Amino acid sequence: MKTGRGGAEIRKRAGARVGTDLKDLYQEVIIDHNRRPRNFRKMEDATRTADGFNPLCGDQISIYVKLSDNVIEDVAFHGVGCAISKASASLLTTALQGKSREEATALFKQVRAMLTDGPAGSVMPESMGKLAVLSGVWEFPMRIKCATLAWHTLMGALEATGERVTTEEET
Ligand code: ZN
Numbered sequence: 001m002k003t004g005r006g007g008a009e010i011r012k013r014a015g016a017r018v019g020t021d022l023k024d025l026y027q028e029v030i031i032d033h034n035r036r037p038r039n040f041r042k043m044e045d046a047t048r049t050a051d052g053f054n055p056l057c058g059d060q061i062s063i064y065v066k067l068s069d070n071v072i073e074d075v076a077f078h079g080v081g082c083a084i085s086k087a088s089a090s091l092l093t094t095a096l097q098g099k100s101r102e103e104a105t106a107l108f109k110q111v112r113a114m115l116t117d118g119p120a121g122s123v124m125p126e127s128m129g130k131l132a133v134l135s136g137v138w139e140f141p142m143r144i145k146c147a148t149l150a151w152h153t154l155m156g157a158l159e160a161t162g163e164r165v166t167t168e169e170e171t
C-alpha cells in the first residue's frame with residue numbers, strides 16, 4: 001500500500017505510533033476477516049435491523065441485532081462489499097457481543113474518530129483492542145466510508161428509525 005496525504009510525515013510527528021510490522025499485521029487481520037467474516041449471517045430472530053449503503057464504493061451491509069434489556073445479546077451482518085467494509089463489519093460483530101447500547105455508542109464514536117482524525121486525533125489505536133487494525137484506513141480517504149459503514153448502520157439499527165442508512169448526507 002502506498003502512503004497518501006503526507007501520512008508518513010504526520011505519523012513521524014505523532015511519535016511513529018504505527019510501525020511497518022504492525023501495519024503488516026493489521027493488513028493480515030483485515031484480509032482474514034474479509035476471507036472468513038465472523039457472524040456473517042441473516043439473523044432470523046433479530047430485534048433490530050438496518051440496511052446500510054455506501055454509494056461511493058457500492059458496499060451494502062445489513063446489521064442484525066438481538067437487543068435484550070439494552071444489552072446486545074447477538075449481532076450479525078450480511079451483504080456485499082469490498083474487503084474493508086466486510087472486515088470492518090466482521091470486527092464490529094466480534095467487538096460488540098454482550099456490550100450495552102451505551103458501550104456500543106461509545107465504541108462507534110471512538111472508531112469514527114480513529115478513522116477520520118488519524119494519528120493526530122485523540123483516539124489511540126492501542127486502546128481499541130482488535131479494532132486497532134482499522135486505524136490504517138485513515139490514510140486512504142476514499143476507504144474511510146467503507147470502514148465506517150457497518151458502524152453507522154449499527155447505530156441506525158439501535159436507533160431503529162427504519163430508514164436506510166447511507167454514508168452520504170441526504171439533501
Ligand atoms: Zn468499500
